[in-house]
Amino acid sequence: MPKASVTFQDVGVTVTVPAGTRLIEVSEKVGAGITYGCREGECCTCLTRIVSGHEHLAAPSVLEDQVLKNNLAPRHHRLACQAQILGGTIVVRPA
Amino acid sequence: MAMPKIARAEGAVAIGAGVHWIGAFDPDLRSFDIILRTANGTSYNAYAVRGSAGVAVIDTVKANFAQSFFSRLESVAGYDEITAIVQNHLEPDHSGALPELLRRAPAATLYVSHQARTMLRGLIDTSAFEQRIVSVGTGDTVTLGDRELLFLNTPYLHWPDTQCTWLATAGMLFSGDFFGCHYCDGRLFNDAVGDFRSSFEYYYANIMRPFRTHVRQALDLIEPLPLQTIAPGHGPILRQDPRDYVRRYRALSAPALHAADSRTLLVFYLSAYGATRRMAEAVAAGAESVGAEAGEVRVSLHDLEGGDIPSFVDLIEEADGLVFGSPTINGDAVKPVWDLLSSLATVDIRGKIGAAFGSYGWSGEAVAMIEDRLRGLKLRVPVPGVKARLVPTDEDFAACRELGRQAALHLLGRALPRVLDMASLA
Ligand code: FES
Ligand SMILES: [Fe+2]
Ligand SMILES: [Fe+2]
Numbered sequence: 001m002p003k004a005s006v007t008f009q010d011v012g013v014t015v016t017v018p019a020g021t022r023l024i025e026v027s028e029k030v031g032a033g034i035t036y037g038c039r040e041g042e043c044c045t046c047l048t049r050i051v052s053g054h055e056h057l058a059a060p061s062v063l064e065d066q067v068l069k070n071n072l073a074p075r076h077h078r079l080a081c082q083a084q085i086l087g088g089t090i091v092v093r094p095a
Numbered sequence: 096m097a098m099p100k101i102a103r104a105e106g107a108v109a110i111g112a113g114v115h116w117i118g119a120f121d122p123d124l125r126s127f128d129i130i131l132r133t134a135n136g137t138s139y140n141a142y143a144v145r146g147s148a149g150v151a152v153i154d155t156v157k158a159n160f161a162q163s164f165f166s167r168l169e170s171v172a173g174y175d176e177i178t179a180i181v182q183n184h185l186e187p188d189h190s191g192a193l194p195e196l197l198r199r200a201p202a203a204t205l206y207v208s209h210q211a212r213t214m215l216r217g218l219i220d221t222s223a224f225e226q227r228i229v230s231v232g233t234g235d236t237v238t239l240g241d242r243e244l245l246f247l248n249t250p251y252l253h254w255p256d257t258q259c260t261w262l263a264t265a266g267m268l269f270s271g272d273f274f275g276c277h278y279c280d281g282r283l284f285n286d287a288v289g290d291f292r293s294s295f296e297y298y299y300a301n302i303m304r305p306f307r308t309h310v311r312q313a314l315d316l317i318e319p320l321p322l323q324t325i326a327p328g329h330g331p332i333l334r335q336d337p338r339d340y341v342r343r344y345r346a347l348s349a350p351a352l353h354a355a356d357s358r359t360l361l362v363f364y365l366s367a368y369g370a371t372r373r374m375a376e377a378v379a380a381g382a383e384s385v386g387a388e389a390g391e392v393r394v395s396l397h398d399l400e401g402g403d404i405p406s407f408v409d410l411i412e413e414a415d416g417l418v419f420g421s422p423t424i425n426g427d428a429v430k431p432v433w434d435l436l437s438s439l440a441t442v443d444i445r446g447k448i449g450a451a452f453g454s455y456g457w458s459g460e461a462v463a464m465i466e467d468r469l470r471g472l473k474l475r476v477p478v479p480g481v482k483a484r485l486v487p488t489d490e491d492f493a494a495c496r497e498l499g500r501q502a503a504l505h506l507l508g509r510a511l512p513r514v515l516d517m518a519s520l521a
Binding site: 012016033 | 517
């Protein structure tokens with residue numbers, strides 16, 4: 001299975017993950033500071049800054065886009081409960 | 096003897112040129128949102144602002160007080176004159192009469208914050224007036240002819256949707272729950288009502304304190320305004336020395352402890368026979384071994400048996416890292432740990448470093464349970480906890496020192512990067 005690597009900058013942990021993994025599945029396990037509320041892409045609690053490798057995440061759904069917009073999220077920010085890792089190297093930190 | 100004039104105003108009350116209070120009094124309320132108590136009831140403040148080309152209604156009231164709101168509104172404006180409705184906050188105590196107001200005032204556009212847009216749909220059926228809703232942010236304005244309203248986006252005071260509205264021609268800030276309190280007094284103005292200081296402080300401590308970073312950001316927007324009156328969503332209208340209240344919020348929301356260059360780590364423990372206590376001392380010693388000379392990490396040990404929760408909560412609010420030590424007794428961490436961990440709703444602890452350790456007899460669930468709870472409270476938990484069976488060995492103490500050391504390194508942003516495979520994670 002294709003692999004990807006994601007770094008959680010705030011705790012200094014890099015994890016090798018299978019493609020298709022969502023950020024939420026990894027961040028909690030490594031104790032990163034990304035926090036979750038609804039876990040369903042509605043509350044924007046899990047807003048995360050994609051420091052690099054933005055293009056290696058699956059494009060946001062219409063709903064995620066709307067939630068990001070309503071919450072005035074800056075560029076290259078995603079909902080960690082939604083964002084799916086496609087491959088490559090990604091670096092993230094809590095917004 | 097003259098009766099004190101707490102008799103309630105029956106009609107609308109002029110609070111400035113072309114501005115009326117049109118809210119409702121709820122003197123009998125004793126408990127609000129389950130978590131708040133009030134000895135003085137509350138008021139749901141709403142306002143009507145008249146300009147040369149229209150009337151704006153700012154906020155409404157709780158649904159069962161709609162009638163007094165509408166009759167006060169009708170005494171100062173006709174429904175067809177209303178061009179704008181502003182909801183500074185969507186909680187039902189302010190939006191309860193909104194659907195009916197939208198029906199009665201067909202020419203009005205509803206202005207809410209961007210963040211309120213999706214929440215609004217969850218609260219009321221917006222299908223009939225979807226076209227009349229406009230979302231606004233800081234700097235957006237709506238004109239009433241000779242005067243205009245300016246919006247300030249001030250989220251999380253205390254919901255994501257909250258905003259403030261500024262009426263420059265009157266120097267008046269409509270602040271929603273911000274600067275509010277549950278204190279019902281028909282004399283309405285801060286210079287006329289009874290002593291409401293404790294209600295003001297209580298409201299801040301329970302509603303605003305968890306969001307103090309957002310409080311500071313909102314104050315950054317509000318402080319430069321030439322304020323003459325603060326008109327909040329509950330309690331007295333602050334027309335005498337409104338800046339006193341702004342300064343009070345600034346003081347209450349300021350970090351109390353240290354300069355940015357030192358970090359604070361608290362080690363809490365409870366110990367039946369001394370094992371967890373000695374582990375706690377090892378954790379503290381490990382943390383102190385990091386950058387101690389420069390005083391970069393200030394470590395303190397606290398026996399949960401000897402303190403009371405409010406003062407621990409004060410300490411936790413200012414700390415950067417929290418380590419909890421608990422023995423496992425009957426398959427659980429001990430109650431004082433849970434009591435403290437369930438008392439943190441009034442402070443912002445998101446993003447702090449958390450860790451756990453403890454001794455046990457045969458099963459040792461406490462450490463993982465505390466770690467789970469810390470994650471649930473939105474702490475970072477990057478250092479795996481330490482469990483010691485019965486009497487801790489030298490190895491256990493070494494692991495505790497390492498736990499403290501790693502926690503301190505994380506606090507200083509100096510932890511060594513780690514590379515893991517997803518499959519190795521529990
Ligand atoms: S947790 Fe609510 S949007 Fe991700
Ligand atoms: Fe509220
Ligand atoms: Fe309120």
